[in-house]
Amino acid sequence: MTSLSSVGFCGLGLMGSAMVSRLLGAGHSVRVWNRSPEKARPLVQLGAVAAESPADMAQHCELVILCLTDEAAVSDLVLGPHGLLRNGAVRVVLDHSSISPEATARLASQVKAAAGIDWVDAPVSGGVSGATSGTLAIMAGGDPGALAAAMPYMQAYSRQVTHLGSSGAGQWAKLCNQTMVATTLCAIAEAVHLAQRAGIDAGKLPQALAGGWADSVLLQTFVPRMLAPPDESIGSVATMLKDVDNIVEAAHTVNAYAPVLAAVRQRFVDARQQGLAQEDLSHIYRVAGTA
Known part of the structure; x- marks a missing residue:
């Protein structure tokens, strides 16, 4: 596939806004759209162009990047009455949303059949800090040529992009990633709770465990956040x-046999039931502390 000369971005939450800022900083012209228009204003001030709707964006952009909350949002934006399929400039949809592999394969088939559009599922790992610093890890599925055509844009906010197979493969890799992240967060929360019950300084765990097998970005990031409530969220309980x-x-x-995952899910369900759904992920510690 030849290069893609124009780019649009839909979904301007914390992750999406950071990605667009990186695109603008790299010199790309970007059209943006968000369901809540006010989220586009800071990016317009940085040089982005606000689109009236996804359909309006599709008139001007060969590549449209999505970073949305869930499958319903993705489906509506693409297939809805004001969606991307209403106009014909789009050649590739690059979806950074985290949705099911089944939904991804279905959407990829629909847009290819309806408009000849290639769909690349490309969920990310690295959080808002990774998007801001341009060090995201991207797990991709779909046509290799379409992925290659979108690569110059992804390079603005990623450290590595790995192609894993056909449509849905990227989402499967993201599920593996989130299995490890969610499980590790619960383990860290229980370790902090254990340390406090034992009377040792839980705040020194990141230092004490640095370089050992238990060390990780999650350990270093979340122990301080669990011990001191953060001012800004880097990911919500509800999203996880x-x-x-x-x-x-x-x-x-x-x-697939996943009994540990069932226990982890119950922790997050408990957190939601305690009114913590919109809180930062570090609040999973509060569930460990009350069990």
Whole structure:
């Protein structure tokens, strides 16, 4: 596939806004759209062009990048009455949203049949800090040529891009990633709780464990956040529970044995029931502390 000369970006939450800022900083002209228009204003001030709707964006952009909350949002933006399929300039949709592999394969088939558009599922790992610093890890599925055509744009906000196979493969890799992240967060929360019950300084765990087998970016990031409530969220309990639910459903479809994941899911369900759904992921510690 030849290069893509114009780019649009839909979904301007914390992750999406950071990605667009990186694109603008790299010298790309970017059209942006968000369901809540006010989120586009800071990016317009940086040089982005606001689109009136996804359909309006599709008139001008060969590549449209998505970073949305869930499958319903993705489907509506693409297939809805004001969606991307209403106009014909789009050649590639690059989806950074985390949705199910099954939904991805279905959407990829629909847009290819309806408009000849290639769909690349490209969920990310690295959080808002990774997007801001341009060090995201991207797990991709779909046509290799379409991925290569979108690569110059992804390079603005990623450290590595790995192609894993056909449509849905990127989402499967993201489910593996989130299995490890969600499980590790719960383990860190229990370790902090254990340290406090034992009377040792839990705040020194990152230092004490640095370089050992238990060390990780999650350990170094979340122990301080668990001990001192953060001012800004880097990911919500609700979003992680959505991902865990996707993992449980997907694991069932391929008959994967995942008993630990079931226990982890219950922790996040407990957090939601305690009113913590919109809180930062570090608040999973509050569930460990009350069990």
